[in-house]
Amino acid sequence: MNDTGTPRPPVMADVAKLAGVSHQTVSRVLNNNPNVSASTRQRVEEAIATLAYRRNTAARSLVTRRSQTIGVLAAEMASYGPSNTLLAVQHAAREAGYFVSIAGLRDVTRETINEAVDHFLEQAVDGIVVLLPHPGALDTLRELVVGVPMVVVGAAVGDAFGSARVDQRLGAELAVRHLMEQGHTRIGHLSGPRDWIDADERTEGWRGALKSAGLSAELLLPGDWGSESGYRAGLQLAERRTATAIFVANDQMALGLLRALAESGIRVPDDLSVVGFDDQPESAYFLPPLTTVRQNFQELGMRCIQLLLRQLGGGERDSVVVSPELVVRQSTAPPAE
Amino acid sequence: MNDTGTPRPPVMADVAKLAGVSHQTVSRVLNNNPNVSASTRQRVEEAIATLAYRRNTAARSLVTRRSQTIGVLAAEMASYGPSNTLLAVQHAAREAGYFVSIAGLRDVTRETINEAVDHFLEQAVDGIVVLLPHPGALDTLRELVVGVPMVVVGAAVGDAFGSARVDQRLGAELAVRHLMEQGHTRIGHLSGPRDWIDADERTEGWRGALKSAGLSAELLLPGDWGSESGYRAGLQLAERRTATAIFVANDQMALGLLRALAESGIRVPDDLSVVGFDDQPESAYFLPPLTTVRQNFQELGMRCIQLLLRQLGGGERDSVVVSPELVVRQSTAPPAE
DNA sequence: CCATGCTATGTTAGCGCTCACAAGCTGTCG
DNA sequence: CGACAGCTTGTGAGCGCTAACATAGCATGG
Numbered sequence: 001m002n003d004t005g006t007p008r009p010p011v012m013a014d015v016a017k018l019a020g021v022s023h024q025t026v027s028r029v030l031n032n033n034p035n036v037s038a039s040t041r042q043r044v045e046e047a048i049a050t051l052a053y054r055r056n057t058a059a060r061s062l063v064t065r066r067s068q069t070i071g072v073l074a075a076e077m078a079s080y081g082p083s084n085t086l087l088a089v090q091h092a093a094r095e096a097g098y099f100v101s102i103a104g105l106r107d108v109t110r111e112t113i114n115e116a117v118d119h120f121l122e123q124a125v126d127g128i129v130v131l132l133p134h135p136g137a138l139d140t141l142r143e144l145v146v147g148v149p150m151v152v153v154g155a156a157v158g159d160a161f162g163s164a165r166v167d168q169r170l171g172a173e174l175a176v177r178h179l180m181e182q183g184h185t186r187i188g189h190l191s192g193p194r195d196w197i198d199a200d201e202r203t204e205g206w207r208g209a210l211k212s213a214g215l216s217a218e219l220l221l222p223g224d225w226g227s228e229s230g231y232r233a234g235l236q237l238a239e240r241r242t243a244t245a246i247f248v249a250n251d252q253m254a255l256g257l258l259r260a261l262a263e264s265g266i267r268v269p270d271d272l273s274v275v276g277f278d279d280q281p282e283s284a285y286f287l288p289p290l291t292t293v294r295q296n297f298q299e300l301g302m303r304c305i306q307l308l309l310r311q312l313g314g315g316e317r318d319s320v321v322v323s324p325e326l327v328v329r330q331s332t333a334p335p336a337e
Numbered sequence: 338m339n340d341t342g343t344p345r346p347p348v349m350a351d352v353a354k355l356a357g358v359s360h361q362t363v364s365r366v367l368n369n370n371p372n373v374s375a376s377t378r379q380r381v382e383e384a385i386a387t388l389a390y391r392r393n394t395a396a397r398s399l400v401t402r403r404s405q406t407i408g409v410l411a412a413e414m415a416s417y418g419p420s421n422t423l424l425a426v427q428h429a430a431r432e433a434g435y436f437v438s439i440a441g442l443r444d445v446t447r448e449t450i451n452e453a454v455d456h457f458l459e460q461a462v463d464g465i466v467v468l469l470p471h472p473g474a475l476d477t478l479r480e481l482v483v484g485v486p487m488v489v490v491g492a493a494v495g496d497a498f499g500s501a502r503v504d505q506r507l508g509a510e511l512a513v514r515h516l517m518e519q520g521h522t523r524i525g526h527l528s529g530p531r532d533w534i535d536a537d538e539r540t541e542g543w544r545g546a547l548k549s550a551g552l553s554a555e556l557l558l559p560g561d562w563g564s565e566s567g568y569r570a571g572l573q574l575a576e577r578r579t580a581t582a583i584f585v586a587n588d589q590m591a592l593g594l595l596r597a598l599a600e601s602g603i604r605v606p607d608d609l610s611v612v613g614f615d616d617q618p619e620s621a622y623f624l625p626p627l628t629t630v631r632q633n634f635q636e637l638g639m640r641c642i643q644l645l646l647r648q649l650g651g652g653e654r655d656s657v658v659v660s661p662e663l664v665v666r667q668s669t670a671p672p673a674e
Numbered sequence: 675c676c677a678t679g680c681t682a683t684g685t686t687a688g689c690g691c692t693c694a695c696a697a698g699c700t701g702t703c704g
Numbered sequence: 705c706g707a708c709a710g711c712t713t714g715t716g717a718g719c720g721c722t723a724a725c726a727t728a729g730c731a732t733g734g
Contacts, residue, residue, distance in 0.1 A: 009691055023713045035712060058404065058460055059690035061582075063719050064656035084416040087441045094440065099460050101406075103431065104424045123436050124394055149698065226619070227564055228592070257567070263600060282563070319620045326340055348720055360683050364722060372682060396720035400689050 007172060010051040019047035030055055062126070069099040070308065071120035072130045072258035074131040077110045079225070080250070080278055081295070082131055085153055088301025089129055097304055101125060109131060112138045117144055127308040129153060130161070133196050155197050156319075162311055163319045164304040168198050171293040171324035172205025172247065177276040178244040178291070178326055180213055184273060186220030188243035190233045190253055195280050199225075202249045202277060220245050227256035232261025238274070242337040245273035251283045251292055258286055258331070269333035279327050289329035296322055340405065342447050347388040356384035366480060367392055388662035398461070406436040406455035409643065411468040412445045417587070417615055418632070419468055420489055425638025426466055433642055438462060444553040445469060447477045454481055464645040466490060467498070470533050486648035488641050492534050493656075499648055500656045501641040508630040508661035509542025510585065512612040515628070515663055516582040517550055519671040520612060525556035527570045527590055536562075539586045539614060556580050564593035571597025574609070583611035587618045591627055595668070599624070606670035616664050626666035635660055 016023040022039060028036050030045040036044075047053070061067050071094045076082045086102075093100045101123055103116035113132075120128055127149040130141060131284040142160050151162040154306055179187050181192065192199025203220070210217040219242055223229040230253030237246060238261055248254040254276035261268055268288055276283060276292035281289040303320045311317055344618070353360040358377060365373050366381040373381075384390070398404050407430045413419045427437045438460055440453035450469075464486040467478060475489065479497050488499040514597040516524050523604055526543040529536025547554040556579055567590030574583060575598055585591040591613035598605055605611055605625055613620060613629035620627040640657045648654055 013690085023690090024692080024715080025713060028713090031692085035710095038713065040712080054459055054461075056399070056690050057459065058395045058398035059719090061719095062399055062690080062691075062721085065719080067395065078415070078417065078420040080415065083420060087414055087443065090441050091438055091443065094456060099456070100440075101436050102409075102427055103437075104426065104427050107426065119431060119436070120392065121389055124391075200666070229678045232595070234511075259568070259596075278495050281567070288455075350720085359724080360720090361685080362683060365683085368722085374682065375683080393720050396689090397722075398689095399691085399720080400722045402689080 010053045015047045019043045067124045069101050069125045071101045071125035071128045075105045078106050088297040092301040092305040096119050110135050114141050115259040151308045162307045162317045166295045166322045169205035172202040173209040174326040175247045176209035184245040186243045188246040190221045190223045190248045192249040193224045223253045227252050230256030231260045238264030238266050247275045251276040251278045251280045273332040277319035288331050291329045291332040294325045294327050347390045352384045353391050356380045376420040391512045404461045406438050407464045408438045408462035408465045414441050421634040429638040429642040433560045445474050450477045465620040478574040488645045498655045499644045503632045503659045505538035506542035509539040510546040511663040512584045513546035521582040523580045525583040526584045527558045529586040530561045560590045564589050567593030568597045575601030575603050588613040588615045588617045625668050628666045628669040631664050633661045
């Protein structure tokens with residue numbers, strides 16, 4: 001009567017029986033409760049191994065009221081920044097023993113956001129990481145009463161949520177200051193699309209650094225993250241020769257720009273210095289190798305999860321800012337006399 | 338004594354009480370059991386709305402032994418194909434009422450795969466979708482005894498797992514046949530990296546189509562998906578003038594190739610016809626607009642989930658192949674006399 | 675008119691785990 | 705030597721839900 005055909009997976013009681021202890025002791029071993037003697041612990045662990053026992057997450061969740069799951073709400077999953085952040089967040093969460101549930105948005109509207117958050121609540125996620133690089137999404141989020149810890153990545157939200165971000169403005173300043181230290185005074189900027197938070201902040205950083213040095217921040221070219229727009233900007237720049245250096249909002253555009261310059265016979269860095277942003281793996285192999293700003297996505301992801309866990313542990317809602325880092329290569333040099 | 342400070346979320350019994358029925362009737366309403374009278378159903382639904390009741394997933398999972406979760410094992414999450422597939426799979430799963438847990442691999446080794454599968458098993462996922470574009474990963478998977486339905490995306494695995502894929506070979510054949518129909522006989526190929534399954538199959542498709550038409554398949558240039566490699570190939574091609582048409586393994590490389598050709602004074606399509614692969618959103622705006630092969634990721638994702646659900650429902654392990662589609666634009670034309 | 679079946683609802687028993695508490699066993703100290 | 709603390713282990717209840725069965729109500733047909 002006990003012997004059904006299907007060998008049902010072992011449960012805690014099976015382990016307990018095999019180890020000659022109570023199920024509760026098994027539970028204690030699993031939860032690293034210190035009050036278990038070494039010998040008992042070992043016997044239990046052996047029994048667990050023998051039976052290939054796996055704790056039933058549902059049962060555990062039911063009583064602890066924790067799902068051990070973090071929801072990640074993401075848009076633009078294919079872009080360099082977001083996809084790397086996603087990867088890092090996911091990794092950090094997994095490392096911390098959490099499951100990662102994902103809701104990717106094809107387009108970001110009040111409706112789709114609502115739907116995704118609902119999905120997460122149904123799943124009873126313990127926390128939500130928001131990965132929406134466009135402004136405005138946050139307003140929608142603010143309206144929602146979620147009732148679950150949330151960390152917004154990449155945006156300096158007020159005190160409504162936790163937030164983790166790379167200091168884009170600082171990154172831009174590092175780039176521009178590096179150029180200024182080399183003696184450049186006419187420093188242009190090729191920006192990212194205006195409806196991206198990061199693009200905006202990089203532009204602001206560029207502007208700020210120049211202004212506070214008493215330099216003009218006039219030469220602003222609009223880009224869209226794509227190499228093509230970098231190429232076009234490069235051609236313009238080659239023609240006008242108004243700047244001796246340019247800060248490009250990402251490496252991909254810098255690639256296009258470098259090519260345009262090469263074609264136009266403008267030498268980098270001799271005639272024009274170029275700084276990128278992102279430090280993609282390829283950037284060290286551009287011609288010339290690109291001076292750029294590195295964002296540490298691993299750290300961002302880790303911090304983000306840390307923040308969330310702290311909130312989960314009853315801690316304060318908090319914010320962290322990860323500092324980017326300038327990687328100097330050969331695309332920058334003092335301006336020609 | 339019942340009134341603790343924290344307003345604990347409503348449970349089924351609360352809904353039942355408010356609606357004046359038993360909790361089981363509430364359950365029936367939630368599960369769309371037909372044996373509930375319309376009036377009762379309505380009262381229950383009202384009560385649910387009033388209390389903002391959400392069913393406890395953990396409790397449900399505990400008894401049904403289903404987690405309503407699908408695990409997606411992914412690598413190369415940042416590339417065009419994989420990221421779009423991921424997005425589509427995720428969307429289809431969510432649509433079908435499943436939660437999507439993700440495990441992204443930074444590098445694909447026996448160890449990392451093992452670890453990720455373990456993670457999923459611990460979470461008791463109902464099924465796993467495998468999104469690993471490199472060959473070899475499948476061998477590792479085959480060794481593992483997972484005990485959970487699995488669908489492999491993008492690879493023609495034997496009968497070990499279900500599989501859903503876009504017919505890359507057919508896509509390549511469509512491209513090459515289109516060129517042949519226009520009268521081209523010297524058709525080159527710029528391939529993707531050899532350690533990608535898709536790249537391989539596109540190359541095979543190109544080779545096969547040429548061979549079966551009695552044409553030579555000699556002009557094979559190695560690429561790496563990046564625009565840069567397309568650019569280099571374009572320069573080579575411009576110099577040698579060995580082909581009147583070229584099939585490029587993705588649009589990104591086609592972009593670089595087009596630029597190289599433009600710089601070299603080679604007109605597309607007059608002097609050289611170009612076909613890409615992917616139909617990225619930008620491709621319609623290349624100069625000239627690119628003839629390319631479109632993969633329907635939405636359908637792929639949907640099929641993939643369908644397959645998995647069928648397996649979950651006790652159905653057969655099955656395979657589906659989604660047909661790609663040639664999108665003819667202005668980068669192809671009959672060869673000059 | 676009652677046996678039969680069908681529909682709508684209620685009752686009961688767990689799913690596998692953790693939490694709170696009880697209980698046994700040492701050792702220590704007044 | 706008994707009271708008590710501290711450690712290890714066991715017992716029982718219950719988390720919120722669904723599945724299986726029980727029951728009541730109502731129509732159908734011999």
